[in-house]
Amino acid sequence: MTADLIGLIAGTLLTLLVLSYILGDNPLYRLALHLLVGATVGYGVAVTTVTVLQTVLPALQSDSPRVRALIPLVLGILLLFKGFPRWSAWGNFSTALLVGVGAAVAMGGALVGTIIPQIAAVGSLNVWLREGSAGLINGLIVMIGTIGALLAFAFAVPRQPALRRLWNGSVGVLGQIGRLFLLAALGAAFGTALTASLTVLVGRVYAVVMGIQQLLTLIGMSSG
């Protein structure tokens, strides 16, 4: 039972240390932060190495072609050369594979996961009409907003004055409207982020209050 008690005290104390940042930056918060960064990195290294060992080692012994597990191991060890400036060139193969695979995964995700679905999700006239006049209005607003937000980012501005006036008239105006829709999205993102993190903050304050109450009852119990 004492482990939980010590744990409760440690947890409550650490939470208070971090919450003290709200009243002002102080050495206690700085101490708690260094504890946090150290603990997280240590935990991360341990979990990652154990997990990789668990996936790689069985693959080495198993019947499947050994090369499947050997190549990543060799490339991984080569990556460690990046730690020494003199031989960092030997780590280029591993970073090359990471960059190549990562670029393809990100591009695949952007194309298949973001651009196409978002274009399709704008819907079409008959889809909107199904939900009556409100659906049509909302649909139009979404279409104009999306196109406006897209055009708000246009980078190249034509050079010839005539073209530039035409550009400002059309793309420029739509871009300004788009910027308002962007700010609407940013405001909404701000609200949701605030709600989510408030939930966590309330949870932490609640945990501290409960922790102190429990400790008080325990001290009361033992002394009473």
Added chain:
Amino acid sequence: MIYCPKCGTANRQGSKFCNECGAPLPATGLRCPMCGAMNPAGNLYCDRCSARLIPAERVPPEEEKPERPSPPKGISLPSVPLGEEEWLSELRAEALDLAPEEETPGWPGELEAPGEPPTPETAIPEWLAELEAPAAPPAPEAAIPEWLAELEAPAAPPTPEAPPPEAAIPEWLVGLEAPAAPPAPEAPPPEAAIPEWLVGLEAPAAPPAPEAPPPEAAIPEWLVELEETVPEAPPPAEKPTPPLAGIPVPPSGEIPEWLRDVEFAPPIQEEPSAQPPPVAEVDVHAGMPSASTTVPPILIEGEEEILSTAPAEIPDWLKEAPAEAPPEYGGLVPAEIPEWLRPLQPREGVAVEEEPTETEGFLSGLRGLLPIGKGLDMPATAQPLLPRAPRPAAVARAELLQGLLSRPLITPPTAEIREAPRQSGWVLTRFLVGVILLAAILLPMLVRLPLFGPPTAPTAEALFATVNQLPGNTPVLIAWEYGPAESDEMDRVAGPLIEHLLRREARLIVVSTRMEGPAAAEALLASRLVDPSERSRRIANLGYLPGQAAGVREALGNLGGRTEAMTGLPASQLDIMADVHSIADVGMVVILAAQPDDLKTWLEQISVANPNVPVVAGVSARIELISTPYLAAGQLRGMVAGLTGGAVYERQLDTGWGREYEYYLTSLGMAQLAIAALTVIGALIFLVGGRKR
């Protein structure tokens, strides 16, 4: 000058394209530390002044030979104006990296067409443009920032083939001009652009005896009469001598007053036969602390051992030269003359011409004073004390002084970083907002505030109904996609759902693509499971799946192959996993997600692996709206979202945790109200209060 490979025209230093035909110019490589000339990368010695380019002591082993340095990317700094002073170009090479070279076209897919036009002048703001190296068209004089212009020496000595324009060299220097390096075979090489402060030092000491008779007017008259008296000395052969040692002691006549304190090495017999080693061999840097190699870097706070300043060791010539007091003629203790000097001793028989002692004036009684003559009357037979051309010693000294001058001047700044005045009222607003926030959260916990009505969450009620119909002992796969950072909210969202599943006698199989997921699952399961002994029969924690979507795909295909995190046993041996090998054998999937990407990943993979398995979700309030479309589209059979959803679900189960939810929701509501009020008040204050000062 760079010669265009295609049409041969001469282009300015550091140009990228030929201004005649626009062809890209070859990128030159190494910059010479001595004369600043650009040399092809492979050179060991500079083409112009043949100084050593690569420090002698670290000749790079073969494979580590400096690869042709790829050109500096991004902001290139002002290039070297043609004919710049030598010490200035070296200073520039030290302080501002030079030689902006064209981006060398990379291997295969280099789409960049050769002869790429310079980056558009107009797009880049003028302060960046003037910083940018003058690309093909030599930047007009005006583009060079004025702080750079006046630093630029008057037009430098001309290129070798063009006759040296007289006006370029200051007229008082012209007369003194003497070939510096050993005369190049055909045309007299342009004198190494000796900086005027050095030349000035030189002129009085050694009246140069240039081969070509210098134009009369140029030499100051006090030097003129010296000119005639100096016999036509053969071009002095450079002697590789240590500093100051090269100055021959005048065979006869007293040492001029001002020279006395300069200690002379023993006279060197002039063997005309000894061929002086070509200057190139002379390793100028041998004894000298040249700027790049031995000058210890400067300490800049935060970069400790790399840039620490060790006191520069004082070169020997500096140490003993001034310190030694001139030997008193009179008071000299007669030292015992070494035997190699004896033959030089004047023999008794020869009448030594007694110097007249001064009779009147304040110098009366002294002997060996200079006879009063017209101006500084040098003894008729005085040899030129310093050879016409700057001796390697002089160059070496100059080199040292340059080294001292060119040492990076950036001393650790005294000015503290711009400690902006505490933003007006920053600490105060920060403290006030903090106190108000904490008060809003704590108040409902201490005092019951029936402020908000019971929460309503229709989707949570629908989920409760679905889970209620779950047949007993069905395996349920739970994707635990949240860690400790989100556990406060998600534990209260997932808690009632997990409790309900346990009540329905379901077998829970937990996996996670987040590193801290499995451990967060353990914490909640331990608190919700009634008696721990049933743990092994009811729960299997299959741990962390690295690799986002790929990890999920692999796990869904082969659930049996994983190892159970708690017991370390392979999953297939657990009785709970007896009939579960992949997603196909699972009765229901529960996704507990706090980030939008995790929910999307799992839904995509499950719709591919096993489309007809019922999928439900417990999500954070943050992604409630992003997940509603999945509910509408039928991909999700039910969803509990945020704290309100958790509270409604809890009320259905009435497991006694309701009290906690009520506190929680009231505090959250109060906090949100407080922040909304703060935002509006802040907006009004700053709307009225005006702009940020």
Added chain:
Amino acid sequence: MTSILPWLLIIIALGVLLWTAIRARRGPVPSTRPLPAFDGLPAELGHSAESGAPILFTLGSGAIGGDRTLTSIAALETLEGVADAAVAYGTPPLVAVGDPTILPLAEDIFLRAWNRRGTPERYNPTTVQFIGIQPTVYAAGVANLLLHERAHAHVLIGSMDEEAALVTHAAEGRGIPQSVAADRLPALGAVYPADAQLAIGEELYAGPARIAALPRYIRSLRAQDVLRFLVVFLILMKVLGLW
């Protein structure tokens, strides 16, 4: 239609890149609109050299190899744009990375910059610092750097979520001028109210073009604009029910 759309986008993008590369031989590439978040960086570099305090670069926690790889690569290319000048000035910046896979690439940038100057031994291995794998911990670590280290300016560019507010809060508290380029919505929402020059979403990918100003980056922006109009066209087609 949806299956060929990805190919359509890729082929058109490659076509535009090739076309602008060929056409670039004749006239200069048209100018791009100013981006305040990046345009002030060269000047800040100079001030940082004068004051001797480094500029802090926060590269976010987008792992290379995952789906946020290209955001981190765009951030690294922007950093590369200032690396040579910063190294020449003698005050290399301080770089904080939130994922171990970004670390070797960021270190290489400075190692190569010092090599180009011919003094590889002056490369300081603590220029790039790995703070912590979990995003919130990373942001708190960077905030601590800003609160207690000497930083002249702060540039946040890369993949972060709402924890970016911790970093901008710390910088604002110390009056350190900062510019933020973020492409994820939670980060943009959290940082918009802060005292920072903002580059929103797609503008993050214009960073290399504004800072490194290499022709191939500017041409890639041109292709981005062309694709933008193609997508608008596709949206209009979709609304009219043509696909």
Added chain:
Amino acid sequence: MDRLVKRILPTSIAVGTGLLVLLGYLLPVPPLASVRDELIRWAVIIAAFAFILGFFNLLRVHSGRARKPGGIYSVILILTALTSLVLTLAALLIPSLRFLGDWWFRYVLSPLQATVAGLIAFVLAVAAFRLLRHRREAGVLVFLVAALVVLLGTLPLPAPAGNWLANLRTWWMNVPAMAGMRGLLIGVGLGVLLVGLRVLTGSDRPYSD
């Protein structure tokens, strides 16, 4: 030899693996999909080694800083990192020491990470208060309205105001905010696409010297 190791080989690896994985996404051909997953698994294993680089970088930075003023914090950080590493390794590898790892996670790591996540709410509140101090453009009012609508929409307020606010919040999230978000996501997608093309055509080579 030198050029091969430092430039040509890495570039061919990057472009080769990149194209293979991209084809795995775009072409529904089974063997391509398995090649894609295999390469991604390799990338995951290499990323684990990168973590070791990160760990030593952290140790080097903080051991360097330990000697300077305020170095005590760095010493504490290094000690905590090593303790955390040892405890978690023990917990994962030796089932009997499992409780130690759980204890460390539950009573040290969890509270710290959660509370720091909670601090985000505080800094957002301060930023919200000073919103108009920095942003003076007209659009800031749209941002303000959006934030208030979303914030108050979640409150379980009593009937008349509560429902109206909740409906307004749902509409706002589904129409204006959705439009802005969609434009932003597509724009970011295009940016990612272009950087990807530069990497896969070998034009950008962050990995090669």
